[in-house]
Amino acid sequence: MDAEQARIMQTLGGVNLAAHSVQGGMALPPPHGHDGTDGDGRKQDIGDILHQIMTITDQSLDEAQAKKHGLNCHRMKPALFSVLCEIKEKTGLSIRGAQEEDPPDPQLMRLDNMLLAEGVAGPEKGGGSAAAAAAAAASGSPTDNSIEHSDYRAKLSQIRQIYHTELEKYEQACNEFTTHVMNLLREQSRTRPISPKEIERMVGIIHRKFSSIQMQLKQSTCEAVMILRSRFLDARRKRRNFSKQATEILNEYFYSHLSNPYPSEEAKEELAKKCSITVSQVRRDISFSSVSNWFGNKRIRYKKNIGKFQEEANLYAAKTAVNAAHAAAAAVQNSQTNSPTTPNSGSSGSFNLPNSGDMFMSMQNLNGDSYQGAQVGANVQSQVDTLRHVISQTAGYNDALGGNSMYSPHGLNANGGWQDATTPSSVISPTEGPGSVHSDTSN
DNA sequence: TGGCATGATTCGGT
DNA sequence: ACCGAATCATGCCA
Numbered sequence: 001m002d003a004e005q006a007r008i009m010q011t012l013g014g015v016n017l018a019a020h021s022v023q024g025g026m027a028l029p030p031p032h033g034h035d036g037t038d039g040d041g042r043k044q045d046i047g048d049i050l051h052q053i054m055t056i057t058d059q060s061l062d063e064a065q066a067k068k069h070g071l072n073c074h075r076m077k078p079a080l081f082s083v084l085c086e087i088k089e090k091t092g093l094s095i096r097g098a099q100e101e102d103p104p105d106p107q108l109m110r111l112d113n114m115l116l117a118e119g120v121a122g123p124e125k126g127g128g129s130a131a132a133a134a135a136a137a138a139s140g141s142p143t144d145n146s147i148e149h150s151d152y153r154a155k156l157s158q159i160r161q162i163y164h165t166e167l168e169k170y171e172q173a174c175n176e177f178t179t180h181v182m183n184l185l186r187e188q189s190r191t192r193p194i195s196p197k198e199i200e201r202m203v204g205i206i207h208r209k210f211s212s213i214q215m216q217l218k219q220s221t222c223e224a225v226m227i228l229r230s231r232f233l234d235a236r237r238k239r240r241n242f243s244k245q246a247t248e249i250l251n252e253y254f255y256s257h258l259s260n261p262y263p264s265e266e267a268k269e270e271l272a273k274k275c276s277i278t279v280s281q282v283r284r285d286i287s288f289s290s291v292s293n294w295f296g297n298k299r300i301r302y303k304k305n306i307g308k309f310q311e312e313a314n315l316y317a318a319k320t321a322v323n324a325a326h327a328a329a330a331a332v333q334n335s336q337t338n339s340p341t342t343p344n345s346g347s348s349g350s351f352n353l354p355n356s357g358d359m360f361m362s363m364q365n366l367n368g369d370s371y372q373g374a375q376v377g378a379n380v381q382s383q384v385d386t387l388r389h390v391i392s393q394t395a396g397y398n399d400a401l402g403g404n405s406m407y408s409p410h411g412l413n414a415n416g417g418w419q420d421a422t423t424p425s426s427v428i429s430p431t432e433g434p435g436s437v438h439s440d441t442s443n
Numbered sequence: 444t445g446g447c448a449t450g451a452t453t454c455g456g457t
Numbered sequence: 458a459c460c461g462a463a464t465c466a467t468g469c470c471a
Contacts, residue, residue: 239450239467247449262460292459293451300461301449445471452465457458 045076046083053191071191085193108211111218118225120160155228163221167214174210178203242294246275246286250294254302255316261299268292 052067071077115121185199242250253271254261263271268291275286302309 241449241468290450294449296460296462297450300463303461446469447471448467448469450465450467453463455460455462457460 046080049074049076049080068191077191081191081193088193105215108215108218111215111222114222115163115218115225118222119156120163120221120225156225159221159224159228163217166217170210170214170217174207177210178206181206242275242286242290249275250291250298251312251316252320254295254298255313256320258313261295263291263295268295 049071052071074080112121181202182199185194185202188194189199250271253263253267257263265288268288272286272288272291275291
């Protein structure tokens with residue numbers, strides 16, 4: 001910094017008196033209007049004074065102060081000052097216009113924009129990683145994207161912190177240096193002519209110098225963010241298959257909700273959690289969005305080629321039917337021991353995947369009648385859903401176009417879309433009692 | 444290595 | 458915001 005300072009100081013005012021006059025052993029060249037008619041004595045005087053000025057730096061501070069005071073009080077000081085003013089006026093012309101207001105650097109603007117977009121510069125997004133982590137810990141559902149990329153966020157936060165610390169350091173240094181130079185110039189302006197404009201220009205030079213350093217900082221920060229991005233966010237696209245267990249869980253849900261395979265937010269969360277727990281921790285977590293993706297893909301691919309999924313559907317239908325039967329048996333047993341006036345006790349609203357019979361509780365039986373108040377009724381709809389493929393094979397049920405089949409009030413309609421895809425069955429079902437629960441919208 | 448399976452992304456529509 | 462549809466990109470297997 002000292003060398004830099006010296007270099008800047010060297011350019012102060014654009015005039016190097018030493019080089020021009022003193023060190024060369026020559027007297028100050030006579031300015032216009034002053035042709036040196038006062039004689040050699042005065043020239044010598046000026047030469048002495050200049051020499052004294054130039055040698056100040058070699059002396060101790062106290063000595064220099066004394067010398068300076070002496071100079072200021074010198075009888076020739078006003079005359080010398082006016083001479084210097086004139087020299088300044090002349091040389092100033094060549095400087096003027098050389099350093100005009102430069103337009104904002106496009107590259108710097110790009111860097112600024114990028115840093116802003118990446119959340120490194122500007123207001124912190126989402127309260128930072130610490131806040132995000134705290135929020136996630138409080139909610140207890142580590143399934144959203146913020147958690148999925150918590151590592152990325154943490155790293156980004158680190159970069160952000162370093163960037164701001166460095167930026168602050170630079171700004172502080174810049175301010176300190178500017179203040180220092182300004183004080184120096186003000187001090188010098190007592191012995192040599194320095195206009196406020198010149199000081200301003202000097203400050204501009206310093207700021208430009210510092211902003212070029214800042215640009216380097218911004219550049220390296222951008223690079224760091226880019227590297228981070230490629231390591232984390234872009235890695236999202238790298239596909240890794242879900243584990244068998246996870247696919248099984250998702251398929252179970254899908255085929256047991258074939259009439260309306262649109263899991264609610266809660267169901268998705270539950271599924272994501274379930275999959276992540278079941279799946280070995282080596283594999284990455286199946287997030288909320290992964291579940292959404294999976295169901296999106298599944299719906300579209302199932303619809304596109306139902307025949308291809310027939311076998312799979314049957315498999316899961318049978319599997320779920322067994323579960324449902326077990327659940328029904330348990331429920332019957334339960335109803336015998338418990339009061340029949342307490343329906344759904346202990347099972348309503350619980351999202352229990354292995355016991356998928358509890359998952360779809362619209363209380364509709366095969367004929368569309370309701371089983372209000374009977375717990376076993378809760379399992380019927382899921383049986384309808386999961387057994388549809390089995391039935392269809394023997395009773396000519398067309399899963400894709402059989403929207404009006406008596407076996408299914410839902411399913412794919414003639415347009416190729418799922419009926420009730422936008423309207424929850426609990427809303428349109430005329431037979432559903434107020435106490436009934438659709439697990440898709442509960443939990 | 445080619446082809447299929449599949450998770451992720453993009454885009455337009457509602 | 459969510460969905461369907463198309464597409465991309467990668468994993469997996471014969």
